[in-house]
Amino acid sequence: MKFGGTSVGDILQLQEITEIVRSYGTQRPVVVASAMSGITDLLLSTAQSALRNETAKVKEAIETLSRKHSHIAETLVTQPDIRDKLLGYNARLIELLYSIYQGVGWLSELSPRSLDAIASFGERFSCAQIAAIFKDAGISAEYVDARKLILTDADFGQAAVDFTATGTNIHKTLKPLVEKNIVPVVTGFIAATKEGITTTLGRSGSDYTAAIVGSALGCEEIQIWTDVDGVMTADPRRVNGARHLPEISYREAAEMSYFGAKVIHPKTMLPAIENNIPIRIKNTFNPSHPGTLISGKTNTGAGVVKNVTSIDDLALVAVEGNGMIGVPGVAARVFTALARIGVNVMMISQASSEHNICLVIPRKDQRRAADALQNEFAKDMAAKIIDGVRLREDVAIIAVVGEGMRGVPGIAGKTFTAVARANVSIIAVAQGSSELNISLVVDQCDVIRAVQAIHDEFMGK
Numbered sequence: 001m002k003f004g005g006t007s008v009g010d011i012l013q014l015q016e017i018t019e020i021v022r023s024y025g026t027q028r029p030v031v032v033a034s035a036m037s038g039i040t041d042l043l044l045s046t047a048q049s050a051l052r053n054e055t056a057k058v059k060e061a062i063e064t065l066s067r068k069h070s071h072i073a074e075t076l077v078t079q080p081d082i083r084d085k086l087l088g089y090n091a092r093l094i095e096l097l098y099s100i101y102q103g104v105g106w107l108s109e110l111s112p113r114s115l116d117a118i119a120s121f122g123e124r125f126s127c128a129q130i131a132a133i134f135k136d137a138g139i140s141a142e143y144v145d146a147r148k149l150i151l152t153d154a155d156f157g158q159a160a161v162d163f164t165a166t167g168t169n170i171h172k173t174l175k176p177l178v179e180k181n182i183v184p185v186v187t188g189f190i191a192a193t194k195e196g197i198t199t200t201l202g203r204s205g206s207d208y209t210a211a212i213v214g215s216a217l218g219c220e221e222i223q224i225w226t227d228v229d230g231v232m233t234a235d236p237r238r239v240n241g242a243r244h245l246p247e248i249s250y251r252e253a254a255e256m257s258y259f260g261a262k263v264i265h266p267k268t269m270l271p272a273i274e275n276n277i278p279i280r281i282k283n284t285f286n287p288s289h290p291g292t293l294i295s296g297k298t299n300t301g302a303g304v305v306k307n308v309t310s311i312d313d314l315a316l317v318a319v320e321g322n323g324m325i326g327v328p329g330v331a332a333r334v335f336t337a338l339a340r341i342g343v344n345v346m347m348i349s350q351a352s353s354e355h356n357i358c359l360v361i362p363r364k365d366q367r368r369a370a371d372a373l374q375n376e377f378a379k380d381m382a383a384k385i386i387d388g389v390r391l392r393e394d395v396a397i398i399a400v401v402g403e404g405m406r407g408v409p410g411i412a413g414k415t416f417t418a419v420a421r422a423n424v425s426i427i428a429v430a431q432g433s434s435e436l437n438i439s440l441v442v443d444q445c446d447v448i449r450a451v452q453a454i455h456d457e458f459m460g461k
């Protein structure tokens with residue numbers, strides 16, 4: 001049972017999850033939780049303040065963190081021994097965090113490694129607090145720091161998991177607790193290298209932690225408890241008329257989340273698929289709702305298109321020239337040049353005329369990417385094989401996802417017609433040969449209108 005930031009973000013929610021976990025008592029739950037909502041952002045933005053030596057801002061953030069967590073302990077933990085232990089733990093964390101911020105300021109250095117160490121405090125505060133609240137409410141529970149369980153490489157900010165070592169640790173540590181009917185409360189998002197250096201699994205990574213832990217234990221179901229009734233046909237905060245989906249396949253879920261549906265982290269599906277464990281999205285604020293079941297079943301439910309989603313803040317780079325036609329290796333050189341500088345390519349499109357290869361990348365990387373490609377193709381440009389590298393800023397990808405689209409004619413046509421009716425022009429298009437999704441690139445300013453139009457077309461108003 002994984003509880004996200006809003007589910008553990010305040011007094012009422014923490015009381016609610018205590019009762020939810022109690023109601024699953026006989027099923028021997030394991031809990032994974034995130035930091036309280038807003039805390040990871042606060043920790044990371046304060047790290048930037050520390051780097052700029054903005055001492056007042058750092059002190060204010062430390063004050064906020066201390067006040068927020070003490071308030072929860074004092075309100076929700078009534079037994080003095082449990083409360084004092086929690087308050088003592090919080091005080092030690094606060095002291096350690098403050099020293100780290102001071103270190104950042106003194107050294108004027110903030111590496112990805114330091115950022116991970118700083119970000120880890122959110123889940124450490126939150127999970128120690130949840131375990132204490134459970135114990136106080138009469139549920140046997142134990143706080144477990146995932147840095148002792150989940151081992152990763154040293155790719156700070158998005159570390160890769162060593163599944164063999166992690167599986168062994170999870171078995172050794174969590175199985176005995178579960179067998180004694182103790183609910184482990186495991187920190188989401190954070191992990192460590194085998195040398196014990198703190199890493200993280202990427203923003204929103206607690207979902208992934210839940211899947212890693214659940215799969216290693218061979219659990220019955222991985223539950224992701226959040227603040228919506230489940231996966232919807234679009235982000236309910238952005239699209240009018242978004243509807244609940246009772247069931248989707250692993251691949252649909254992976255595709256939607258990759259293309260921006262924030263409700264579940266894209267990596268969550270990997271361990272679940274491997275062990276064929278169903279994932280269920282549930283609403284902490286509406287626990288009796290069945291939620292959304294994500295499983296290996298394909299073509300579930302009605303509707304060819306299941307979801308319309310978008311990723312914002314991207315840029316498009318195109319390598320163009322008539323001389324490229326039939327010249328082998330251009331695409332390989334484009335990818336190698338970008339891989340060398342660590343730029344993630346989100347989408348690729350090349351027309352069969354081979355006159356142009358276009359790639360969509362995060363906007364923050366646009367300058368570096370354009371420069372790397374200019375350098376790579378400098379000689380080809382001088383020889384007129386390539387006309388140039390073109391950059392288009394401020395674009396977004398829209399993805400139309402659904403397992404049932406495969407082999408059904410007219411989906412692309414309907415999509416393009418809807419976008420045209422909304423008076424939005426399409427900059428580029430891609431469809432994987434799995435026919436699980438159609439992706440379009442539009443200008444950032446058009447994205448909300450286009451997503452709404454496509455949603456209206458397939459799901460009705």
Ligand code: ADP
Nearest residue numbers: 004005006226230231232234235237261262263
């Ligand atoms: P948590 O803190 O529980 O991990 P998140 O904020 O990460 O919660 O994810 C839940 C949010 O995802 C919802 O509040 C909703 O706004 C957003 N969301 C985006 N796309 C979808 C979608 N297709 N279905 C449901 N929710 C979505």
Ligand code: ASP
Nearest residue numbers: 034040189203204205206
């Ligand atoms: N607290 C982390 C974040 O905000 C991880 C998570 O919430 O899943 O990214």
Ligand code: MG
Nearest residue numbers: 004204262263
């Ligand atoms: Mg999330």
